[in-house]
Amino acid sequence: MKPAPFDYALATSIDEATSYLADGNGEAIVLAGGQTLMPMLSMRLARPELVIDINGVDELFGIEETDDSVIIKACTRQVTALHSEIVKSRVPLLHKAMHFVGHFQTRNRGTIGGSVAHSDPAAEIPLAALALDSEVELRNVNGSRRVAMADYVVGPLMTAREPDELLVAVHLPAIVPGVTTATSFHEVSERHGDFAVVAVAAHLTFDGAICTKAAVAFGGVDDTPVRIPEFETGLIGETLAYGVPDAALDLISDGINPGSDQHASANYRRRVARTLANRAVSEAAADARGGA
């Protein structure tokens, strides 16, 4: 094979998958949609001893809603989330972000859980999940736990998931009646569908014309998707009718730590993070005014 040799296990239940993980001694890896893992295997950048295929685990598919949340099971295809009426009406930020995720071919296969599990710092789904204060549900043979997205992403492609844990669902706070919520997702990439050079996800709550709660996540500008508490605080109490105050925008540069590569310099990413944050927040605020 192109990949280095590995053993393959097809799981048919969560219990089966977690027991494979428990036996894997940290050398097992979970195969969901394979849109990242398969190239990494073929390039021999990932060299697991065991690949656990969860595509046959029915209980890992589906989108559910409660009064205050939407639960997306880990193996739900990205295309399903993109076209989900539940996601569109109750987690509009994720719906907006989904348009930037890969191409229709990759979305047909790629999963919500796979993207969150991998947590590429420039990927859109973890970014939206972070802006939404989502929780990641992890399970091993002993039980399950939920980890806040902010605690889940700990470093470049590193997460709080233990080697024996399976990501089974993402719990996303949903829009609830009577609260004015506005969202916006902005991204720069050279081509449609690329990983973001810079992406900004904004999720704002308004009381009348006044912003009362702000969550803005930045992607592509640090080792992980990041939030900047001082910047968010700077939005609260503002109408944002004339854009984001410079005093708040000025806080962004120190809140991120972008790198330089062949696609953009660190300075470019800093400037564009500021530009996109202003656009995303202003657009969300305008939406809120229009919808209020």
Add this chain to the structure above:
Amino acid sequence: MNEHPGANLKFVSRKRRVREDKRFVTGTAVFAQDVNLPNMKHCAVVQSPYPRAKILSIDASLALAMEGVRYVLTGDEFRANANDMKFGLNTPEVKWYPLAVDMTRYAGEWVAVVVADDPYTAEDAAELVEVDYEALKPIIDPEQAYEEKDRLVHPAHGSNVLYDGHFYWGTVDEDFVAAEERLSYRVRWGRSSTVPIETFGVVARWDEAVDILDVWASIQMPNYVELLAATLRIPLNCVRLHQDVDVGGSYGVKRGIKHSVIVGYLSRLLRAPVRMIEDRLINMASGDAHGPDRIFDTQVAFNRDGKILSLKIRALDDAGAYPGRAPFQLAKPISAIVGPYKINSVQYDAISVLTNKTGQVPVRGFGQSPTNYMIETAVDKVARHLNLDRIEVRRRNFINHDEFPYQIPSGSKYDSGDYHTVLQKALDAANYDELINRRDAARAEGRLAGIGIGTCLEPGGGNNIFEYLMNPSAEITTFSEGAEIRVDPDGLVTGVVGTTTSGQGHETLVATIIGEELGIDPDDIRVVHADSLNAPITRSPVASRMAIMLGSSTAAAAQKIIAKAMKIAAYNLQEPEDDLEYVDGSVFVRRDPVRKLTWREICFIAHKAYHKMPDDMEPGLQAQHVFQVPGGGQLPDESQRVQIYPCFSFQAHIPYVEIDPGTGHVKILDYAIGHDCGTMINPDIVRGMVIGGLAHGIGAALYEKFAYRPDGQFESATFADYLMPSVYEVPMVKDVDHCTPSPLTSHGQKGSGEGGYLGAPAAIASAVNDALHPMGVSIHELPMRSYLIENLLNGGKTDP
């Protein structure tokens, strides 16, 4: 020649289905990877992680100990048993072996090849080959490489300069003194390429019983069989290239000679067929598939009316570590060095340097696209400098329709053209006046909007004389192409093509032209690709040459068939040939058309009824013709003036772009093209070439770059980093054709495979700079990535 062919043509220029489509759409085409032979062995390569390093030792013992591993080949063994690969320059100390010998010269260079019973074992074993290196500091920057005396890519060569040529055509110095205005500028063309869907693949089998090396390869390369034989030290007629495998895309880069000599050598040594298929990482990093990488420093002398008098051009091209045919990509542009313009004199300094990067290969246009970008930049700059309209400056400098054939300072005689009309057609297609309103309205709203004007010449059908220009020991003055037509006793016709095909539609071309000449429905004509031992003479489908060369040789062969049919008919009808007429296969007595010989009767007589044949006539009905390049056959004169290409197609591109001022991101919103390749043999094929070429040009203009870090590491081995335009980045195109027939070809046809790619980068750069103009900045390097543009808008000069 008819200015508006069509009325008297049955099949040529008619919209007819492309016959090759069926096998591609139904998935029944056969590629090199589909060739599976009994007992076939498979290869994996060991690549150097260092851009420049001494090879201290290679230990393959662990790999050889693996079950299923048959052999590990190193550069030392190959050098001891085969020759280095010759590429045409007179640089004997720049030796190119398929595997590194003594030192590695770019990151990813092949150091060893592992052969195993299956490709998976080979991949696993390749990881077990232990190579000890002593890393050396690489030379990456081409300007530094040009000056460098100690850090040499090929130390025995004595410098990093492969070629340093100086051309001076006409009264350059006088024209610069006389000109009312002068300006100078630098443009840089980034290292990009064509990246086909199919990577390179090859299968070789040595047939001991007949001493023949059978080869199936994804190849598009002149002199491939000659180079294979010479490198492997076997007679030329011991190599049989099977040309009936399809090539899954190329536009110049399918030149896996390195791969081919390896499997050729191994198949003979191991007495088993050996296959090598590149994976994408190898294709991108070390498959010898990068294109030109070029810096132009240009000076323009012109008058205040916009008339350009003279150009001084210095082109510095980064050939990478092994030149292949790369340096000659500096020479093709000599054939159209002034573009479609009347420019009195030109100085051209062409420099090719070695660096520690992947070797450069020919890419669509063979160096013409970078050069066209440089020329069109000159015209835009002259217009800007004089505050004249860019279109008006082009019109004032264009060669007029009634001035053809027109000889330019470098000796090229352009065959025909109507540049004013084609540009006007493109402007009309673009709704130019409305486009200006749209741009100005966008600007009034604070957006950055721009219209591009770009034209290009596409030289087609060349004669290889550029090799002599750069290496006078190579007295090669032709680049001919043969065709063969066989008619069977049932009257059914088969055309024989002597090359592989990589999507150009040669079978449609040949069937259409035979059909036109013989008056037979092309759908009833079979076309086959002969192997290289059976094939008519060919120099391969490069240089936009097949419509010109294969089309004309096919037409001439068909005329030989008709001539023989006429003789047979004259003999049997007992009438002089002058009184007979050939119509759609049958031969009639003109004054008494009831008396005739049908096609079936003629074919039966030719094959079976020798008693009805004229005395001493050769039995059968078949013909070959080898077409010589029109205007070729001459060495350059004392001023190095020479005709290289016979036919010159023309395109005009009008893109409309907007740029996001906050991010520097360019979006192409509209695009119009006017194109003139003379008579179109098949309009759909031409349109596919034009629009595909445009997409390719968008990649070069905005996205695609094989990037190297200053330490020589290669950064663009995947499609996450080498960014090709997708359907989202390629706009809908309004294309309009025009026909100025060539007087030099069978039906007035010219080349059409390259023009879209030649015109687009220049035109898109023109549009981007038009959009940036109100901000007082301009960009002069490709690809024009967002971060570069945003940096300019932020007033940045360095550290983008």
